[in-house]
Amino acid sequence: MLQTLPAPHAPKLLSWYDRHHRELPWRVSPAAAKAGKRADPYHVWLSEVMLQQTTVQAVKSYFAKFLTLWPKVTDLAAAPVEDVMAAWAGLGYYARARNLKKCAEAVAAKHGGVFPDTEEGLRALPGIGGYTSAAIAAIAFNRQSAVMDGNVERVISRLHAIDAPLPGSKPLMKAKVAELTPSDRPGDFAQAMMDLGATICTPKRPTCALCPFRDDCLAFAEHDPESFPVKAAKKEKPVRFGAAFVAVTPEGEALLKRRIESGLLGGMTEVPTTAWTSRVDGGTTADHAPFPAGWEACGTVTHVFTHFELRLSVFRALTEKVAVDDGWWEPVTNLETQALPTVMKKAIAQAIPRAFEKHPN
């Protein structure tokens, strides 16, 4: 079959981007970019890490909060890691926060507080992988790097009607992205591809009528863009069970502890729990409470993680302030300042329904 000459994809997309780009707090407009203005590498890095597997809407308030708390990367490098974890609480994938802090420290200590301006230099930093290094290099430094995230995978798989399943087809798609990426305005091109995927070439019901690639898109020509990208079948989530114990003193203090640095919810704050096992009888009673008290069952909470579902039986007790060697007693009015992941907030709210109401200062 004869191969047609490559259509001028990049200019079409950039022209679309000039008119339809999203305006986001960490961006500079295409007009400003054409005049040579670049986004602050610290802002680009912070937003890119927050945006890993996370929606723009969820990121916006966290991005603003972090810039208020730590205006420069050197401020973040000097911050207590507990403060960073607490500020990140609720955003998920907490290894990102631990690596964010490590990365800021590395930039401050090894690079004089200035981000490396190459893909390779960025890739060597904690929490910066193949996607993020390419994105920062393109967006902050206008490097001609091939940027491929989930949006770009969708656009590319449709444009070329790639029917090999992800993730095996990633190298092929990456090659197609590299082929498409222009030397002129590579940063805007990367952002344009992601904007196209986020607003036009959406997973469901793409708006092909408005797409600058409509006349070039093989999936559109085949009348079935929604069937791309093809993905490998996923396995079902197992269910795990456990119990959570919310102890409160008459003075209104709750017992908290810190999880180990690695693994699930690493370094975050929790209430005492049993181990989370696949068996119902592994910890749904008060038998394994941290200490004897008048433990009272107050229902269950369910939380779905990436690879399993957790059902926690919640117990509460009004107790005296017993001495604990691996935790501390925190005023309930102060819980909002703690690095509590969502599942722990659910458990505490189950035991103390008004725990997370706003308190007057």
Next chain:
DNA sequence: GATCCGTGGCG
């Protein structure tokens, strides 16, 4: 390459 890592919104 496969597995582990959160969360909230949406159709």
Next chain:
DNA sequence: TCGCCAAGGAT
């Protein structure tokens, strides 16, 4: 209601 999915990285 519930499966899907969102600017992935580390091991």
